[in-house]
Amino acid sequence: MIYADNAATTKMSEAAIHTMITTAQETWGNPSSLYQTGQKAKEVLEEARSRVAEAIGAEPREILFTSGGSEADNQAIRSAAELGKKRGKTHIISTAFEHHAVLHTLKKLESEGYTVTLLPVHENGLVVPEEVAAAITDETCLVTVMFANNEIGTIQPIREIGAICREKGVLFHTDAVQAIGHVPVDVVLDNIDLLSASAHKFHGPKGIGFLYARKGIRLTNLIEGGAQERGRRAGTENVPGIAAMTTALTDACKAMEANAEKLTVLRDKLIAGLSEIPHSALNGDAAKRLPSNVNFCFEGIEGESLLLLLDDRGIQASSGSACTSGSLDPSHVLLAIGRVHDVAHGSLRLSIGEDTSEDDVAYIIKSVKEVVEYLRGFSPVWRDLCAGKASFIL
Numbered sequence: 001m002i003y004a005d006n007a008a009t010t011k012m013s014e015a016a017i018h019t020m021i022t023t024a025q026e027t028w029g030n031p032s033s034l035y036q037t038g039q040k041a042k043e044v045l046e047e048a049r050s051r052v053a054e055a056i057g058a059e060p061r062e063i064l065f066t067s068g069g070s071e072a073d074n075q076a077i078r079s080a081a082e083l084g085k086k087r088g089k090t091h092i093i094s095t096a097f098e099h100h101a102v103l104h105t106l107k108k109l110e111s112e113g114y115t116v117t118l119l120p121v122h123e124n125g126l127v128v129p130e131e132v133a134a135a136i137t138d139e140t141c142l143v144t145v146m147f148a149n150n151e152i153g154t155i156q157p158i159r160e161i162g163a164i165c166r167e168k169g170v171l172f173h174t175d176a177v178q179a180i181g182h183v184p185v186d187v188v189l190d191n192i193d194l195l196s197a198s199a200h201k202f203h204g205p206k207g208i209g210f211l212y213a214r215k216g217i218r219l220t221n222l223i224e225g226g227a228q229e230r231g232r233r234a235g236t237e238n239v240p241g242i243a244a245m246t247t248a249l250t251d252a253c254k255a256m257e258a259n260a261e262k263l264t265v266l267r268d269k270l271i272a273g274l275s276e277i278p279h280s281a282l283n284g285d286a287a288k289r290l291p292s293n294v295n296f297c298f299e300g301i302e303g304e305s306l307l308l309l310l311d312d313r314g315i316q317a318s319s320g321s322a323c324t325s326g327s328l329d330p331s332h333v334l335l336a337i338g339r340v341h342d343v344a345h346g347s348l349r350l351s352i353g354e355d356t357s358e359d360d361v362a363y364i365i366k367s368v369k370e371v372v373e374y375l376r377g378f379s380p381v382w383r384d385l386c387a388g389k390a391s392f393i394l
Contacts, residue, residue, distance in 0.1 A: 005316050006353040007292070031237055052210055061215065073099070089140060092142045142173060147179035147195075152295045154288055173194035174192055197210050199244070203248045205241050205245065259354050267292065267293065271286060280296055297334070303348060310348075317351075319347050
């Protein structure tokens with residue numbers, strides 16, 4: 001079996017599993033308790049906070065542990081919105097291809113009276129900093145742009161966008177769920193005010209993540225009921241999960257350069273091999289993308305059928321089409337970069353990992369070529385295209 005869906009989730013590392021089990025067995029106390037068992041847990045919690053902060057160039061008090069990236073996105077955006085509203089600023093800028101944790105939060109805020117501008121994303125899957133600057137008005141309280149896209153893997157010019165926001169006095173949030181542990185992130189150098197991350201994207205456990213909030217930014221609580229996390233998130237901390245996340249993040253950062261070098265080579269081989277398929281196209285910039293991400297559209301086929309047949313061959317991947325989650329609508333990300341509906345439906349996302357080998361890549365290329373040819377063999381859309389009854393797009 002070849003697992004090529006690491007953008008969806010990663011397998012927990014052995015080190016993270018060991019940390020989680022050991023912490024659960026030996027450090028099971030409530031870190032809010034004053035007696036020794038509780039204080040031992042608190043020591044582990046605060047050590048983890050320091051190590052997570054160090055990994056992104058932050059201070060420990062700027063790290064808030066959450067249940068994952070979606071919660072962190074919600075709290076960051078709502079907090080910035082509330083702060084802006086107190087100053088009479090209710091305009092938020094984002095992009096059309098953000099994760100739904102961001103887009104749905106913004107939609108909710110619109111119903112509460114906020115104005116949201118979703119910037120277009122160009123065909124190469126990149127946001128233009130100058131367009132961000134042009135969209136900022138005297139009413140703008142927040143700009144939120146993801147660090148790396150979860151579907152097409154393009155890495156955004158975060159440092160430049162952050163610098164623009166800093167100059168104009170606007171808070172800048174980035175959903176860095178796909179980036180943390182895979183590409184360098186420094187909240188100071190990158191001019192980031194708020195950042196969201198999730199452990200299961202870098203070989204940590206599910207259900208745990210963190211929010212970075214630059215000191216001085218007052219957060220709006222999503223969960224009330226206790227003084228945990230300096231009063232910013234009620235609920236007894238998941239110390240085993242936090243410890244495991246910290247182990248996974250530390251290991252990911254140590255191996256980041258070597259992993260990126262290896263994965264970039266494999267990624268580029270995948271891109272070259274799949275580009276040989278007629279009427280196909282890479283989604284997003286070929287170079288400014290995560291080392292692990294390859295996303296293609298193939299004209300004349302449906303992504304769901306492609307996924308199922310690849311699964312039969314032992315390849316686990318995903319589609320840019322939302323059909324796999326019960327919707328007939330294609331991926332909003334692919335539509336945002338200009339892919340038409342028919343083409344966007346025939347998409348494939350391959351997100352490889354450290355365990356992926358050159359033989360795996362060769363097998364993926366061979367299998368995708370064969371499956372695409374097979375599916376096109378009985379596709380009425382493909383027959384019409386070949387007969388000239390319709391025009392090729394790719």
